[in-house]
Amino acid sequence: MDFLIQRLPLYIDGAWITIQLTFGGCALAFVLAMVFGIMGTIRHWLPRAISTVYVEVFRGIAALVLMFWMAFALPQLSGFRLDDMFAAILALGLNVGAYGAEVVRSSINAVPKAQVEATVALNLSWFQRTRLVVLPQAWAQMLPTFGNLVIELMKATAVVYLIGVADLTAVAQNMRESTGETVVAFIGAFILYYLIAQVLIFGMRMLERRANRKLGRTPPRGKSLKSLAQSTPVGSAGGTF
Template identity: 70%
Template structure:
């Protein structure tokens, strides 16, 4: 315990880098997932082909290899060296964004067809349909899977130390080499990754309950802190079970 307490500031520096990578990767992944997910629902073949190409390419590529490519191959091709953190953010964002795009597409497709028909009957534009009717309903269905993907993205940043980023994993390896305390060095990293994951889980569940509340779905367990510790149950009838 004394080992971890004495080196806590160093581990916290690594944790801050991991949080930055996670936040940046999530922002990029969310934008890409929303854009290509919506594109994949369009009736025209060209937008669907573009969305499918993005999903299949970046879902089928290892995040680690993509990170190496951004850090080492891209400078050879362009002559421009990306910062290690930026390269890691782009790599994990592109990779997780491809998975997220399929989540968005599936959630939009899951919205009842009657909702689409109602927006047409009300003479809404495509943008109004998506913003006011379709996406709010699809959003509640996306969030549980988005929560899982956010944790996967956070864990994927752990390999960024291989391209010189001083994240939690890099700090743990540095402590192991400096002290020879393998178990304690990596135990500190395990604890920090676990704590960051719990914050992500809590935040996503908070968003889930807010989305369900806006749709008139009242999750079991109330609105308190204890209720947020349990995943919400979606209902199809619009009321509480």
């Protein structure tokens, strides 16, 4: 225990790098997922083809190999070297964004066709029906899988030390090599990774509840199920979309 307490500032520094990598990678992955996921639902063949190429290429490449490419191969080909942390964020975002794009595409396609047809009957533009009707419903379906992808991205940051980023795993590895305390060194990393994951899980669950509440799929805060049942007429549909 004294070992961990004495070296806690180093672990905190490593955890902060891990958090930055996680949020940076998630931000990039989210943007890519939304752009290419929506492109995958457009009827025209060109945006669908571009989306398919991105998804198939970056979903089929291991994140670690992509990091090595960004950090070591790209400088040799272009003569321009990326910052190690930026290279890690870019690789993680490109990789996880490809998985996220499929989540977005499938969630949008799962929105009932009757509602999309109703927006067409109301003469809404593609942008209006996507923003006002399709995405709010698809968003609630995306979030559970997005939550899993966020956790997977956070865990994938554990290999960034291989390209020179001093993250939490790098700190634990340096501690092991300098002190020989393998078990204790990695217990510190174990605990901090777990705590970071729990915070991310909690945040994603809050987003899920908020999205479902907006769609009327969960009872509003402060009202019980019994009171809602008593206020709902017999035979009426519970919930709106």
